[in-house]
Amino acid sequence: MLRNTRARWGALSQLFHWLIAALIAVQVVLGLTGVALPLGMAKLATLARHKSLGITILGLALLRLGWRAVNPTPALPGNLRPHERRLARLTHAVLYALLIALPLTGWMMSSARGFPVSWFNLVQLPNLLSRSVPLYHTLVRVHVALAITLGAVLTLHIAAAIKHHFVLRDDILRRMLPGAPPRPMGTLPSAKE
Amino acid sequence: MTASRLVRLMIPCLALPGIALAHAAATGPVYTLIAAHSTLTYTFIQAGAANQGRFKVFTARFDPGAKMLTVVIDMRSFDSGDAQRNGLLGGRDFFDVAQFPQARFTSTQLRRTVGGYVATGALRLRGVTRTIAVPFSWRVIDSGGRQVGLLDGTTVLKRLDFGVGQGQWRATEWLGNAVTVRFALRMTAAAR
Numbered sequence: 001m002l003r004n005t006r007a008r009w010g011a012l013s014q015l016f017h018w019l020i021a022a023l024i025a026v027q028v029v030l031g032l033t034g035v036a037l038p039l040g041m042a043k044l045a046t047l048a049r050h051k052s053l054g055i056t057i058l059g060l061a062l063l064r065l066g067w068r069a070v071n072p073t074p075a076l077p078g079n080l081r082p083h084e085r086r087l088a089r090l091t092h093a094v095l096y097a098l099l100i101a102l103p104l105t106g107w108m109m110s111s112a113r114g115f116p117v118s119w120f121n122l123v124q125l126p127n128l129l130s131r132s133v134p135l136y137h138t139l140v141r142v143h144v145a146l147a148i149t150l151g152a153v154l155t156l157h158i159a160a161a162i163k164h165h166f167v168l169r170d171d172i173l174r175r176m177l178p179g180a181p182p183r184p185m186g187t188l189p190s191a192k193e
Numbered sequence: 194m195t196a197s198r199l200v201r202l203m204i205p206c207l208a209l210p211g212i213a214l215a216h217a218a219a220t221g222p223v224y225t226l227i228a229a230h231s232t233l234t235y236t237f238i239q240a241g242a243a244n245q246g247r248f249k250v251f252t253a254r255f256d257p258g259a260k261m262l263t264v265v266i267d268m269r270s271f272d273s274g275d276a277q278r279n280g281l282l283g284g285r286d287f288f289d290v291a292q293f294p295q296a297r298f299t300s301t302q303l304r305r306t307v308g309g310y311v312a313t314g315a316l317r318l319r320g321v322t323r324t325i326a327v328p329f330s331w332r333v334i335d336s337g338g339r340q341v342g343l344l345d346g347t348t349v350l351k352r353l354d355f356g357v358g359q360g361q362w363r364a365t366e367w368l369g370n371a372v373t374v375r376f377a378l379r380m381t382a383a384a385r
Contacts, residue, residue, distance in 0.1 A: 039281060044367045048240030114274045118241025125242075131274060 004071040008175040013071065016064040017176055020099065023057050024150070031147070051110060052120045054103040061099035077170045091157055098150045104128075105143040112136035224342040224380035226253040231378040233266065237352070238369035246273035246282070253378050255344060257331070260303035262312045264376075266296040286359040293319045298327065309346070318355040325350065329376070340382035347375045 003010040009017070030050040037043040076085055110117045111127035112135045118124045129135065164172035234247045250270035254263045269290045273279050283290045300314035309330035316325045329346030351370045352358050362368060 039277070041361045041364055041367055044240055048367060051240075115239070115244070116242035121241030123241075133276075 004074060006072050006075055008074055008171075010071065011178065012067055013064070014176055014178055016060060016067065020057055020060055020064070023053055023060070024154070027053055027057070028147075028151075048118065048121075051106065051117045054106045055117065055119045055125065057099060058103035058107075061096065061103075064099075065096060074175055077164075077168075077172060079168065079170065088160070091153055091160070094149075094153050095157060098146060098153065102143065102146050102150060105139055105146060109136055109139040109143055112139055221258040222340065222382035222384070223259075224255040224257075224344075225383050226251070227341075227379045227381050228252070231376075231380075233264075233374070233376045233378075235271075236373045236375070238371070240367050244273070244278075246271055253344070253380065255331075255342065255378075255380060257303075260300070262298070262300040262303065262310075262314070262327070264298040267294065268296055269294055286362050287357050289319060298325070300327075316350070316355075318350075319357055321355045323354055333382075342378075342380040342382065344378040344380060345376065347373060349373050 001010050002012050004013055027050060030046055030053065034043060034046040034050050037046060076088055080088065107117050107125065108128050111129040112132050114131040116124055116127055161173045164170050165174070228251075231251075231253070232247060233251050234245055236243050236245045238244070248266050248268075248271050250267035252265045255261070268288050269283070271279070271282065271288065271290075273282055282288055285292075296316070296318040298312075298314060298316045300312035302313040304311045304313070306328065309328065312327045312329065313324065314327075315322050325348060327346060327348045329344050331342065331344055333340055333342050335341070350372050352372050353363060353365070353370050357372075358368065
């Protein structure tokens with residue numbers, strides 16, 4: 001099913017989730033490689049791909065938020081304690097915010113440095129800021145800090161998914177997986193077991 | 194007076210009409226650059242995005258009568274807007290300004306077009322001389338009683354024709370071969 005239900009994420013939400021997850025993994029490799037490479041054609045190519053993918057993630061994140069707004073959000077399992085619910089909601093909100101903020105600060109960085117961003121050599125994006133080297137250096141620090149934050153929050157997100165799937169044995173991970181039907185309600189163990 | 198002396202006296206007289214004829218083709222004022230009000234920029238495509246830089250020091254001389262346009266560029270005066278990139282572009286792999294501090298365009302032919310000219314001539318850049326065509330518009334305006342010439346145009350060069358980009362920088366996938374050169378020159382009329 002394309003659309004979400006209260007019990008499970010629909011195909012489009014799943015596609016957004018796993019596509020963005022895969023792109024983030026590629027972005028980490030491209031970003032770290034691009035920074036490490038000496039000034040040369042390989043560096044230009046790597047950073048250009050990093051920028052193009054970043055803009056792709058920004059677009060996907062906006063589409064994903066739009067789709068989320070017009071779809072039911074699957075409910076959190078009933079066995080969660082209130083502070084766990086709050087933590088889950090906060091984690092998700094921070095993740096969505098970072099999916100927007102990381103590409104945006106990257107785009108701003110490039111603008112401030114005077115290296116305009118192109119999306120896959122197809123569209124040249126407008127500069128968000130005028131040229132300023134001090135601002136560029138500040139934005140680099142912000143971009144890196146956000147990337148580290150993303151790493152930390154993703155670790156929490158993945159650890160929680162693993163705990164739900166293998167320890168609590170609920171359907172949190174399964175309902176984000178294509179094809180995997182939710183565990184029958186009768187077999188759901190409660191947290192107190 | 195001997196015959197040989199007579200001939201020697203006559204030579205300048207014979208030559209004079211020739212000089213006068215050559216001079217007749219080159220009438221009217223000669224225009225030289227008002228540097229403070231002129232711009233010379235280049236734009237190239239890097240990874241799908243336009244990057245612009247400029248030359249701060251250059252001279253130009255336009256003689257419509259003699260059909261001559263000459264532009265001399267101090268290659269050390271370029272500014273790409275980024276210190277790191279300036280270091281790269283000024284270095285051996287690109288402009289190599291230490292070895293080739295000057296670029297020069299000298300027209301050999303000037304053809305009138307609608308609203309301007311096309312100057313065809315030799316561009317010597319980074320030690321390589323190639324014939325290029327430079328179309329430009331030309332108009333003379335009156336600026337506070339002074340005759341001011343406005344020479345504007347655009348020409349597209351291929352950087353690799355001049356060896357701008359050596360080694361790994363010969364590849365054009367991420368650094369385009371085409372470089373657009375734009376000039377907006379303000380020139381003042383000077384006596385010949």
